[in-house]
Amino acid sequence: MKLLSFERQGLASWGLLAEDGRIIDGQPLTQGRYRSLRAALQAQALPDIARAARGRAADVSLEDVQLLPVIPDPGKILCVGLNYEDHRRETNREPTGEPTLFLRVATSQVGHGLAIRCPAESHKLDYEGEIAVVIGKGGRRISQEDAYAHIAGYAPYNDASVRDWQQHTSQWTPGKNFDATGAFGPWMATRDEVPDGADLSLSTRLNGEVVQHATTAQLIFSIPRLIQYISRFATLEPGDVIVTGTPGGVGFKRNPPLFMKDGDIVEVEVGSVGCLSNRVLAG
CATH class of the missing domain: 3.10.330 (Vcp-like ATPase; Chain A, domain 2)
Structure with missing residues (x-):
């Protein structure tokens, strides 16, 4: 479904x-x-x-x-940073033994077809195409072997980032939570449509040009590993969302930098799951 x-x-x-x-x-x-x-x-x-x-x-x-966002009212939105090797390298970050995590709030999200807002406080709004995992069965201390049984489905996600605010300190929260800067949709494909362990492709396009492309085979920390790690410190509940990380090709690491601006169209497509599309508006 x-x-x-x-x-x-x-x-x-x-x-x-x-x-x-x-x-x-x-x-x-x-x-x-x-x-x-x-x-x-x-x-x-x-x-x-x-x-x-x-x-x-x-x-x-x-x-x-x-x-609307696939889950408009999630209890938790847990996002993973630096989870593709090419993105880790382009940001000059050292490898870590455990996933890098941060939180989003629901008001930072919009649905498919709605405008992503480039805030007046910045002109450095960057795209980040990702794959979201929606939790269907709750649990704590979930093993990797059992992880897929806790997944309801998968959806495209644009974890767009206000880069200068993200870099104010070592904590990323401000740059990840401006109102209406991220997008989640258009729908989720349920687990029965995506075989467990399937290699899902992920592409981001800005005004029709492919700016990111990867597959889940390139994840540093796999989806079962993320569920295992997160559920060790937080009880996962149905409707929680795990956003699994963006690949290389982000705008702020290009030369010259490539940021989203008023009137741009940004798309995030995930394999057979669907294509998320949003216009960018200033203000």
Whole structure:
């Protein structure tokens, strides 16, 4: 399944993307039992939802909704830095024995088709195409062998960074959390659509030009390793999001630097999962 969150006529909902490109609204599908996709994940309801959707006609057009971040209300957004070797090298960072982590807040995200905002405080907004993992089953101290059983699905993510604010100190929080600077969507492909351990491709395009390309085979810390490490210090819960890192080719390490600006179109495409697209607006 491909699952998404959206707003229509001022009301938030969630649903399934049908084969005809329309949406099966998840609230009427489940008789209103789950008010959000996160609530459906918390209830471990995806198998029942898949069965209920079989033969069900889609009732909502994509053109009639505004897509929201896949999980608009995540409990935690855990982001991984320096997790591709070419990116680690281009930033001149030393290898680490454990993943480098930081947190995003929900207000820093927008959905597919909405504008990423280049804040007035900076002109150094940089793209970072990534693959997001959505947790479907909670747990603590999860082993690598069991990690895939805790995944609900995968989605494109743009972990865009305000570079000068990121570099004010050794802590990255300000540069990663300006309102509406990151993007998450358009939907997530559930685990049954992505075989465990599959080598997913990741491409970022700025105004149609490929600026980043990699596969998950190039991750320094694999997805099971990330889940193992994170769950050692934090209980993972359904609807939590792990953003797995960006490959080389980021704008601030180019010569000359390449930052996003007003009017740009940035796309992040993940294999068979989907393509996230956003316009950049100043202000």
